[in-house]
Amino acid sequence: MPFLRKLLLPFSLLYGTIIFIRNKLYDWGIFKITSFDTPIISVGNLEVGGSGKTPMVEYLISILKNDYKLATLSRGYGRKTKGFRWVKPDDEAVFTGDEPLQIAKKFKDVNVAVCEDRVYGINKIKSGNDVILMDDAYQHRAVKPGLSILLFDYHQTQKFRLLLPAGDYREGFGGRNRADIIIITKCPLGLSSAERQKITTIVKPFDHQKLFFSSIIYNGHLQSLINHEKFAIVNINEETTVFLLTGIAKIAPLVNEIEKHSKRIIHHTYADHHVFSKKNMLKLVTEFNALKTDKKIIITTQKDAVRLKTKELETLIKNLPIYEWPIEFNFIDGRQNEFNKLIQNYAEQHI
Known part of the structure; x- marks a missing residue:
């Protein structure tokens, strides 16, 4: 303790x-x-x-x-x-x-x-x-x-x-x-x-x-926050950089699941139920755009996704490949x- x-x-x-x-x-x-x-x-x-x-x-x-x-x-x-x-x-x-x-x-x-x-x-x-x-x-x-x-x-x-x-x-x-x-x-x-x-x-x-x-169980497809398209998780591999955005209590299971596909994780982590601000999103957008590779994606949780769906934040992330990862009981x-x-x-x- x-x-x-x-x-x-x-x-x-x-x-x-x-x-x-x-x-x-x-x-x-x-x-x-x-x-x-x-x-x-x-x-x-x-x-x-x-x-x-x-x-x-x-x-x-x-x-x-x-x-x-x-x-x-x-x-x-x-x-x-x-x-x-x-x-x-x-x-x-x-x-x-x-x-x-x-x-x-x-x-x-x-x-x-x-x-x-x-x-x-x-x-x-x-x-x-x-x-x-x-x-x-x-x-x-x-x-x-x-x-x-x-x-x-x-x-x-x-x-x-x-x-x-x-x-x-x-x-x-x-x-x-x-x-x-x-x-x-x-x-x-x-x-x-x-x-x-x-x-x-x-x-x-x-x-x-x-x-x-x-x-x-993590679903086999990610769901786009912006245009509702799906992205197969199998398309993420060891060369893919995953920007992980979370504001949940326990993140280890999700991190472990992503690591089955790629070890290249840049984690933006916040407290449980965190209200994402414009500053938070600008930090994510800046880091994402600065990484010089086409093999990159942003993943978040279903619970975090609903806190991102505001008019102000969606304007900042609308051109990014940002997906929520559905889970099943x-x-x-x-x-x-x-x-x-x-x-x-x-x-x-x-x-």
């Missing part, structure tokens, strides 16, 4: 005490928990940072959208607006948050909303929608979800569990007991049964919980149909 984080241990103890008391007040009924007749599926985690919540929500949308009218609700982290707001595909991320906008652009038939007060937000969107998906809502105890999905990043499962601010946990590991389904995300594609058993022993699911293992142990059936049965039985 870094020395500076060790200094924060007393604050973690105080934080943990507050969270423990808060959860008990909900458990004892002193703080109100609201239930709804509309089926609600919650997706969340215990840690801060990227564990694949938005890809999970998108996967849920993909298996439910043909049979049900769907709505998603999240806080809209990083937005400069307050209160309830419907998210439209032509919005800018500064008003909605990047992840809700990403969903709105990808699934135009899904109603996407943001609101800090989840109870108020659900009351606003429940009419006319069959199922509501709550993104990043595991700690929002004021709402009682009908089905709760908890995600753990595979790469973090064997690390020591410390609460904020010394560690990365939002609440104690025992909080996992509220989940109905636990998913270990971002697993290596070749994860062995022995390794799955090891992780199962670490996570210690309760008897009422189903445990699944999943991975993130994948179950690695042959239990995709089992998971799908759990979700479909829940929706069917509660409508």
